Each structure stands twice: as structure tokens, then as C-alpha cells.
């Protein structure tokens with residue numbers, strides 16, 4: 396990746412354009428799903444992967460009717 400830093404203006408609907416070279420580097424295609432999360436005072440954007448419906452964890456997932464649950468949330472549900 397050549398460029399690792401870019402300043403972009405956000406529009407009135409809260410949208411930004413992810414630079415083309417960033418998209419190419421991460422193989423992000425048109426209509427790909429991206430996961431957006433808040434970490435401290437940063438907005439983190441990455442390619443979406445299967446994640447727990449409740450907590451967003453990507454570890455130890457179980458699929459149920461097209462949704463994913465992590466082990467911790469599954470255990471919480473069992474005890475509910």
C-alpha cells in the first residue's frame with residue numbers, strides 16, 4: 396500500500412469516500428459489506444466478516460438461522 400493516510404471531508408449525510416488505493420489494497424469491491432465500529436475516539440472501518448449478532452465477536456461462532464452467536468452470548472442465552 397503506497398498511501399496510508401488520507402484526509403477526507405464528510406458530507407451532510409455523514410458519508411465519506413474511502414480512497415481507491417485503500418479499497419484496492421483491501422480488495423473492497425462495490426457493494427461489499429463493511430463493519431464500522433467505535434474504538435476509543437476512532438471510527439474503525441473494515442471488511443465485514445461473520446460476527447456475533449449480540450456483541451460483534453468473530454471468535455467461536457455458531458450459526459443459527461442465518462445469524463451468528465459467539466460462545467459467550469450463547470451461554471448467556473442458555474442461562475436466560
Ligand SMILES: [Zn+2]
Pocket residue numbers: 447448449450451452464465466467468469
Ligand atoms: Zn457474542
